[in-house]
Amino acid sequence: MLDWIQTLGQNALSRLAAFGRAGQLLLQSLVARPAPFTMFPLLVQQLYFVGVLSLVIIVVSGGFIGMVLGLQGYTILVDYGSEQAVGQMVALSLVRELAPVVTALLFAGRAGSALTAEIGLMKATEQLASLEMIGVDPLRRVIAPRFWAGFISMPILTVIFSVVGVWGGAIVAVDWLGIYEGSFWANMQHSVDFKEDVLNGIIKSIVFGAVVTWIAVFEGYDCVPTSEGISQATTRTVVFSSLAVLGLDFILTALMFGEL
């Protein structure tokens, strides 16, 4: 019995310590700011790996999700004779919810896991330690550019996801199912508000980008430097960041749209 309580306490303490270390990492890599000029080439490199290489999966899934929304919306709305509302349904659900959330989930799987594995391997092969030996702060050199890259590329990817999704929905609804093009776009423009919907979606994506990259970078930096430790850290990155994204999405939605 006492042993069980001891394990519980141990777990809680190590969780708390991990939280503390994560906060410390964030603070040290962001607030102890590196010189922007030396960081810029590193940032470009990371933006390329994190952002540009994620573009394909974002565009493809955005297109398909928009097309599915168009099809599903049409089959439901046609029963009520208001299939013109497909446009606003597709656009609102994409801009408000699906684009930020799905992009964040894909981003966690595509870029977050790679970040964790890369940093974890750097730690396991003692590259981080040798950086420190030659007097280069690994937080500045390795962690900060990766963090900023995730933070910057997530909103861009989300916006691209929305646009491609709406375009996919328009292809299905207008070109294949024959909804009148004018009412499709007019309904959409009438119901989607730039501040309420688009900007709130972008705010969501910025929050998700920060959280996902933070988790990914921290798990990599904090992993047990063995091959097993790296694999566990990568799994934890995907699981934790997906859960964090979905949970935060509920909170943000409640704050933005729910009038709670």
Add this chain to the structure above:
Amino acid sequence: MRMRTMEIGVGFLMLAGAVALVVLALNISGLSLADQGGGYRIYARFENIGGLTARAKVAMSGVQIGEVTAIRLDPKFLVAEVEMKIRDDVDYLSTDSSAQILTAGLLGEQYIGITPGAEEENLKDGDRIQDTQSALVLEDLIGKFLFNKVSE
């Protein structure tokens, strides 16, 4: 990989993001940059505005010429008074124009449709449209229909 390729890739990403944001703003949310300009205000009294709200469009022959800016209850006549802003370049609405509250589609938004009249003089800022027709309220319609059935 060479730095140049990466920089081109990142530049492309940034550009795509900017273009997507512009498309999102202009094409999807219908944010228009030029329409915050002037306009003149006209008023109309309606017995029943149905589901009309502020920012609803004001259209003539289906073409948008302005928007509803405020709706309030007129305490003297006990009817709704709608204030709308008409674009400055549409200065040829005659004083005997009539205003109707219409519905776009079955479940669509309600808007105000203006039908031009024949008078020489045109509406100016602060003028009032006299000839109005209220929104179609489904319950009223059903009520009338039932009443007719009973009286037959």
